[in-house]
Amino acid sequence: xxxxxxxxxxxxxxxxxxxxxxxxxxxxxxxxxxxxxxxxxxxxxxxxxxxxxxxxxxxxxxxxxxxxxxxxxxxxxxxxxxxxxxxxxxxxxxxxxxxxxxxxxxxxxxxxxxxxxxxxxxxxxxxxxxxxxxxxxxxxxxxxxxxxxxxxxxxxxxxxxxxxxxxxxxxxxxxxxxxxxxxxxxxxxxxxxxxxxxxxxxxxxxxxxxxxxxxxxxxxxxxxxxxxxxxxxxxxxxxxxxxxxxxxxxxxxxxxxxxxxxxxxxxxxxxxxxxxxxxxxxxxx
Amino acid sequence: xxxxxxxxxxxxxxxxxxxxxxxxxxxxxxxxxxxxxxxxxxxxxxxxxxxxxxxxxxxxxxxxxxxxxxxxxxxxxxxxxxxxxxxxxxxxxxxxxxxxxxxxxxxxxxxxxxxxxxxxxxxxxxxxxxxxxxxxxxxxxxxxxxxxxxxxxxxxxxxxxxxxxxxxxxxxxxxxxxxxxxxxxxxxxxx
Numbered sequence: 001x002x003x004x005x006x007x008x009x010x011x012x013x014x015x016x017x018x019x020x021x022x023x024x025x026x027x028x029x030x031x032x033x034x035x036x037x038x039x040x041x042x043x044x045x046x047x048x049x050x051x052x053x054x055x056x057x058x059x060x061x062x063x064x065x066x067x068x069x070x071x072x073x074x075x076x077x078x079x080x081x082x083x084x085x086x087x088x089x090x091x092x093x094x095x096x097x098x099x100x101x102x103x104x105x106x107x108x109x110x111x112x113x114x115x116x117x118x119x120x121x122x123x124x125x126x127x128x129x130x131x132x133x134x135x136x137x138x139x140x141x142x143x144x145x146x147x148x149x150x151x152x153x154x155x156x157x158x159x160x161x162x163x164x165x166x167x168x169x170x171x172x173x174x175x176x177x178x179x180x181x182x183x184x185x186x187x188x189x190x191x192x193x194x195x196x197x198x199x200x201x202x203x204x205x206x207x208x209x210x211x212x213x214x215x216x217x218x219x220x221x222x223x224x225x226x227x228x229x230x231x232x233x234x235x236x237x238x239x240x241x242x243x244x245x246x247x248x249x250x251x252x253x254x255x256x257x258x259x260x261x262x263x264x265x266x267x268x269x270x271x272x273x274x275x276x277x278x279x280x281x282x283x284x285x
Numbered sequence: 286x287x288x289x290x291x292x293x294x295x296x297x298x299x300x301x302x303x304x305x306x307x308x309x310x311x312x313x314x315x316x317x318x319x320x321x322x323x324x325x326x327x328x329x330x331x332x333x334x335x336x337x338x339x340x341x342x343x344x345x346x347x348x349x350x351x352x353x354x355x356x357x358x359x360x361x362x363x364x365x366x367x368x369x370x371x372x373x374x375x376x377x378x379x380x381x382x383x384x385x386x387x388x389x390x391x392x393x394x395x396x397x398x399x400x401x402x403x404x405x406x407x408x409x410x411x412x413x414x415x416x417x418x419x420x421x422x423x424x425x426x427x428x429x430x431x432x433x434x435x436x437x438x439x440x441x442x443x444x445x446x447x448x449x450x451x452x453x454x455x456x457x458x459x460x461x462x463x464x465x466x467x468x469x470x471x472x473x474x475x476x
Contacts, residue, residue, distance in 0.1 A: 032374055032400075033382060072384045079368070225383045228353040257366045257381050259352040 010049055011038050017053050022063045024137070025208055026070065028234035037070045044069075068140045072229060075109040078116045078161035079224070080256050083273040085165055087220075088120045091251060091274065095219060101130045102218045104245070106207055107226035108134035111145025111200070112158070116165075117222070118196045119180050123166065127199060133214065135205035145202050148192030152183075155190070207238055217247040225255035232261055239264045246277040292320050292434075292474065293408040294357065294373070296401045298394035298424070300327040300416030302444030304336070306464045307414070311344035311362065313468045318346055318475045321357045323373070325365040325397040327390050327416070337364050353381040365392040372400040388420035398424020407432035412467060414438045416448030426455040436460045436467060 008031055015034070019025045026034060042052060055062050078084050095101050101121075105114050114134045121127045136142050144150075159177065166175045177183070182191040205212065207226070221242050227235045239260060242252055252268060252275040254260075260268055260275065268275035299307060303326050328336060340348045340362070348362040357363065357377050365371040369381040370392050380400075387393035394413075398421060401409050411428040413421050415438055429435045435458040440446035442463040452458065462470060 030380070032372065032380060036372075037384075072382065074383050074385060228381055228383075232354070255353075255383070257350065257352045257369060259354075261354070 008035055011035055014038065014049060014053055014056070018056055018063070021057050022060070022067075023206070023209075024063070024067055025206070028208065028231050029229055030231045033229050034070070037072075041066060041069050064139060068138050071138055072225075073109045073138065073141050075112045075224075076161070077112045077155060077158040078165050079113065079158070080273070081161045081164035083253065083256065084116060084120060084161075085168075086272050086274065087117075087253075088124070088165065090272075091220075092120060092124050092126060095126065096124075098219070099129065100216070101126060101220075102214075102216045102247075103130060103132045104212065104214070104218045104221045105132070105134040106212075106221060106223040106242075108136050108142075108145060108202070108222075109138075110141045110150075111148070111202065112150070112155070113222060113224065114145065114200050114202075115148065115180075115192050115196055118199055119162075119166070122180075122196070123175065130199065131216070132200045133212075134200055134202050135207075135212070136202075137204065137206040137208075139204055142202050142204055146197075148197045149189045150191075152188050152190055159190075207241075208234065211241055212245060214245070217250065218245050219247050219250050220253065221246060221250070222253045224253060225258065228255065228258055235261055236263065239267075243267050243277060248277060248279050250277050251275060252277070291408060292410050293377070293405045294321045294323055294401065295410045295412065295471070296323045296325070296373075296398060296428075297412045297414065298325045298398060298416075298421040298448075299414030299438075300394075300418060300420065300445075300448055302415040303327075304339070305444075306438070308340060308343040309464055310468045310471070311340060311346065311348070313472070314345050315472050315475045316345040317360065318471070319359045320474065321359050321361055321363065322346070323357075323363045323365070323371070323379075323397065323401070324348075325371055325392050325394045325421075327392070327394070327418075327420070328367045336367070340364060351379045351381075353379065355379045365397060367392075370396045372396060373404040374400075375404050377404070388418065390418075390420050394421030395424040399427045402427040402431045402433060405433065409433040410436065412436045412438070413449055413452050414464075415443035415445055417445040418447060419451040421448055422451035422455055425452045425458070429456045429458065434459050436462055436470065438467065439463045 015027045108114050121130050180193055267278055269278045337348055337350050346362050348364055350366040351363050368391055372380040374380050398411055411425050413425050425435055437449045437452050437458045439461050440449045
């Protein structure tokens with residue numbers, strides 16, 4: 001069966017219906033990537049766009065599944081090891097004297113980077129004073145994140161990043177993987193140990209729709225490879241929120257090939273792989 | 286073949302053995318080459334960094350790994366960053382994505398080629414080089430059927446000819462050329 005190629009206007013019609021019949025607003029996602037994702041869904045489910053819209057109006061479980069397929073949920077332990085090395089060696093040590101360290105993972109997906117970060121904090125003896133909030137709009141990936149259970153095979157290559165970050169030559173004695181993960185010999189899963197799991201607070205939250213309700217400002221916000229799926233207007237709106245929610249000198253960690261658009265280029269200073277909140281100008285915008 | 290104004294971009298894909306070929310082509314290209322060149326190469330997992338530096342040492346034209354939403358301009362080589370898919374948008378910008386691997390690859394050459402076929406239609410030149418898998422063949426076919434120009438590296442000149450041969454099985458390209466001839470073809474575009 002050949003699937004009719006829908007045009008972007010029709011796809012936008014679907015996004016409007018989705019917004020009306022569910023809590024999900026994807027209207028300001030970037031056109032081309034949403035177009036590609038929805039075309040793939042139509043093909044995988046052998047649906048026409050009309051059928052997709054009809055199902056969206058009646059089947060809430062279907063919506064949850066579709067949202068998981070539209071959004072990109074790929075993530076890795078210690079993705080881009082050099083970024084984590086920088087945090088480990090240079091940034092976190094500067095927070096040693098703070099009473100609390102507040103951290104937000106915005107768009108945390110299945111949580112691998114949340115646990116990566118908790119491992120660093122533990123190695124630096126900062127775990128007890130860290131408050132970690134991790135949010136995503138999709139309930140299904142959050143469930144995985146909370147469980148801390150990961151497929152061994154799917155994540156195997158990323159566990160190598162663990163050594164690249166924590167066990168570089170000349171570090172003396174090696175930090176063992178087993179310190180943080182239960183690795184059942186006969187199981188396909190590795191499981192994050194409970195002392196790490198209980199340190200993170202996973203919450204469902206849609207960056208697009210609401211501000212983060214947290215009275216304390218964050219010392220660090222991770223939002224890696226999330227904004228690339230949004231259009232410029234939405235990116236700007238979210239960057240403004242991040243800027244407001246960061247402490248002075250707080251840092252924003254984006255994906256390795258994400259930049260800041262327009263106005264916000266002046267509101268952050270790029271320092272290696274991270275963006276430091278710049279408070280030189282205190283005007284309102 | 287005075288069709289230099291025909292191309293809005295040139296897109297090159299390759300896998301095993303292609304680093305040497307791309308370096309060679311870039312080292313002999315006219316430094317004023319006016320058309321943007323997008324390069325999508327598979328990378329070994331353990332050699333994720335250093336590629337852009339390596340190419341810049343050889344290239345006569347500046348090589349960069351673009352950010353998401355970066356504008357594509359002439360006289361520049363865009364190297365697909367590791368661990369992202371690269372797509373060309375209708376507004377002549379680059380879109381990066383971390384969606385699932387495709388053909389076991391990220392970047393996937395098929396994604397880059399098909400997006401270029403849609404964005405540029407007959408105004409793109411696609412080049413597929415040596416490689417050990419089939420990624421890129423379908424994307425080249427799309428460029429071909431959208432009336433873009435296609436060059437397949439002569440399988441005889443390839444380290445591993447799986448990729449060019451996969452393309453040749455799907456359509457008849459405009460040219461089958463050795464790396465030297467590819468460089469010649471490109472340089473006459475900028476005359």
